[in-house]
Amino acid sequence: MADADRSRTYDVVIVGGGHNALVAAAYVARAGRSVVVLERLDHVGGAAVSERPWAGVDAHVSRYSYLVSLLPRAIIDDLGLGIRLVRRRYSSYTPDPGDPSSGILVDTADAAATGASFARVTGSTSEADRFAAFSARTAPVARMLFPTTTEPLRRGSELRARLADDRLWADLFENPLGSMLRTALDSDIARGIALTDGLIGTFSYADDPSLRQNRCFLYHVIGGGTGDWDVPVGGMGQVTSELARAAEAAGAELRTGADVVSVSPDGVVELGGEHPGTVHGRLVLAGVGPAVLARLLEAGGAGAAEDVAGARPEGAQVKVNILLRRLPRLRDPHVTPEAAFAGTFHINETMTQLDASHAAASRGDIPDPLPAEVYCHSLTDPTILGAELRASGAQTMTLFGLQVPHRLVDGKDQDVARAALLEAAQRSLDSVLAEPLADCVYEAPDGSACIEARTTADLDASLGMVAGDIFHGPLAWPWAADDEPLDTPAQRWGVATAHPNVLVCGSGARRGGAVSGLGGHNAAMAALELLGG
Numbered sequence: 106m107a108d109a110d111r112s113r114t115y116d117v118v119i120v121g122g123g124h125n126a127l128v129a130a131a132y133v134a135r136a137g138r139s140v141v142v143l144e145r146l147d148h149v150g151g152a153a154v155s156e157r158p159w160a161g162v163d164a165h166v167s168r169y170s171y172l173v174s175l176l177p178r179a180i181i182d183d184l185g186l187g188i189r190l191v192r193r194r195y196s197s198y199t200p201d202p203g204d205p206s207s208g209i210l211v212d213t214a215d216a217a218a219t220g221a222s223f224a225r226v227t228g229s230t231s232e233a234d235r236f237a238a239f240s241a242r243t244a245p246v247a248r249m250l251f252p253t254t255t256e257p258l259r260r261g262s263e264l265r266a267r268l269a270d271d272r273l274w275a276d277l278f279e280n281p282l283g284s285m286l287r288t289a290l291d292s293d294i295a296r297g298i299a300l301t302d303g304l305i306g307t308f309s310y311a312d313d314p315s316l317r318q319n320r321c322f323l324y325h326v327i328g329g330g331t332g333d334w335d336v337p338v339g340g341m342g343q344v345t346s347e348l349a350r351a352a353e354a355a356g357a358e359l360r361t362g363a364d365v366v367s368v369s370p371d372g373v374v375e376l377g378g379e380h381p382g383t384v385h386g387r388l389v390l391a392g393v394g395p396a397v398l399a400r401l402l403e404a405g406g407a408g409a410a411e412d413v414a415g416a417r418p419e420g421a422q423v424k425v426n427i428l429l430r431r432l433p434r435l436r437d438p439h440v441t442p443e444a445a446f447a448g449t450f451h452i453n454e455t456m457t458q459l460d461a462s463h464a465a466a467s468r469g470d471i472p473d474p475l476p477a478e479v480y481c482h483s484l485t486d487p488t489i490l491g492a493e494l495r496a497s498g499a500q501t502m503t504l505f506g507l508q509v510p511h512r513l514v515d516g517k518d519q520d521v522a523r524a525a526l527l528e529a530a531q532r533s534l535d536s537v538l539a540e541p542l543a544d545c546v547y548e549a550p551d552g553s554a555c556i557e558a559r560t561t562a563d564l565d566a567s568l569g570m571v572a573g574d575i576f577h578g579p580l581a582w583p584w585a586a587d588d589e590p591l592d593t594p595a596q597r598w599g600v601a602t603a604h605p606n607v608l609v610c611g612s613g614a615r616r617g618g619a620v621s622g623l624g625g626h627n628a629a630m631a632a633l634e635l636l637g638g
């Protein structure tokens with residue numbers, strides 16, 4: 106590319122090429138504005154990508170994120186995305202950690218079977234009804250809040266008045282989640298199933314006064330107005346490919362191998378690495394997290410960023426990708442592995458275990474047993490496997506381990522730390538299976554086992570996700586406080602920084618966490634207002 110092009114001025118320059126950046130680029134370009142996306146890696150998508158992790162094995166796995174809930178239908182329709190999301194019949198299976206020969210299967214197509222499994226495990230014929238009532242209790246909040254996520258921010262007081270249920274508002278938004286769970290549910294195991302939604306990538310516990318578990322829980326129950334988590338057909342890479350196609354078709358320029366080293370508050374973006382240069386933007390949108398942006402702004406002369414302890418990113422998970430020769434056998438004779446592994450399979454995630462794991466990790470120990478959840482994508486969508494693998498009965502398995510804050514691996518020998526977490530994850534899973542997982546793992550042509558762990562340190566190194574925080578920092582309530590200024594378009598859309606021409610457009614935007622496109626959509630709306638339509 107000619108140097109003249111490299112120093113061009115655009116209406117909008119987007120730093121980082123994650124899925125949110127692509128959403129923003131597509132909206133901005135469709136409005137006839139010039140826009141360039143600058144991505145450091147040789148591909149776009151960030152944490153929303155599919156890859157073939159094992160050489161010579163035709164399995165295309167969602168390497169990081171894997172389920173979709175928060176991506177609004179309006180964004181899919183506006184951008185004409187060819188994305189198919191499939192609902193899972195079995196929402197979850199939870200073997201009893203004390204006796205894995207029975208477990209709770211939540212089968213959305215068979216209430217009687219669901220009820221029977223709750224009764225077997227909890228000894229109560231009414232716990233299934235309590236569990237259903239608990240889910241129904243959050244439904245009005247989901248229906249009210251989700252449509253507002255693609256609108257300018259509402260005030261908290263306005264939403265509270267609209268909900269017209271002060272008790273529910275207090276339970277979800279003012280008191281630690283543990284109290285609501287204890288009131289609504291009788292069993293430790295059912296309380297744990299619900300509590301996991303508050304601990305995804307978030308280091309917290311049931312009664313955490315910071316309410317970070319409540320915020321994480323909220324984002325897990327409002328998606329699509331129902332809280333369902335659907336399977337993206339073709340894997341998460343398909344979501345990104347469609348977004349990239351839509352952005353380019355609208356005229357956006359996507360540059361890979363573009364490592365941004367500084368951003369000035371007036372829109373000068375400097376590139377380093379193999380393709381140095383300078384790009385100017387009337388506006389700069391940060392698809393990178395706020396912590397990365399702060400570093401880039403400092404390098405661009407904006408002065409040192411204020412370090413606010415409560416806003417520091419810290420991921421708290423380990424992700425394990427596995428290819429299986431076949432599904433492992435269960436100890437529970439009432440459930441088939443095909444049903445159990447199709448939904449979210451909870452391992453050692455009672456409320457007591459989740460809280461004990463938090464305490465262990467706070468002391469610096471890897472929780473034992475490690476609370477985790479697994480799910481087999483290929484049971485719902487076999488297209489991610491080559492024909493031969495499919496015919497052989499192979500299945501992909503994703504394991505997401507909780508309560509492993511970045512501090513447990515930070516500064517350690519990463520090979521040792523990764524191996525320790527992988528071992529803990531396997532041991533935990535084995536504790537509820539009828540045979541060791543290792544006996545079912547597929548072998549690559551070079552003889553190695555098809556299993557890989559991605560720690561928070563791996564995410565930091567490969568994706569620039571600071572401290573492996575999958576949401577780029579602590580999640581925020583999806584509304585504005587009553588005294589918060591909403592004077593500028595960036596403030597109204599929840600994407601403001603301290604600099605008027607620099608906006609947040611990634612997961613770190615007010616409502617941006619997860620694969621939702623919300624950060625990108627809302628930054629694009631603010632940018633178009635600022636640019637004059």
Ligand SMILES: Cc1cc2nc3c(=O)[nH]c(=O)nc-3n(C[C@H](O)[C@H](O)[C@H](O)COP(=O)(O)OP(=O)(O)OC[C@H]3O[C@@H](n4cnc5c(N)ncnc54)[C@H](O)[C@@H]3O)c2cc1C
Pocket residue numbers: 120121122123124125126143144145146149150151152153168169170171172173174175363364365366392393394397424564567568569570575576577610611612613618619620621624
């Ligand atoms: C293991 C894991 C599992 C998850 N599971 C789910 C799930 O199932 N469902 C869900 O909804 N969410 C899930 N998430 C969260 C979700 O994936 C993220 O919140 C989301 O993908 C973030 O998207 P983004 O576009 O905001 O940023 P990112 O995906 O973080 O993209 C940022 C991009 O910026 C680039 N970059 C960084 N620094 C620079 C620089 N200096 N110059 C240029 N480019 C730079 C990076 O390479 C990256 O491509 C998961 C995340 C992880 C890590």
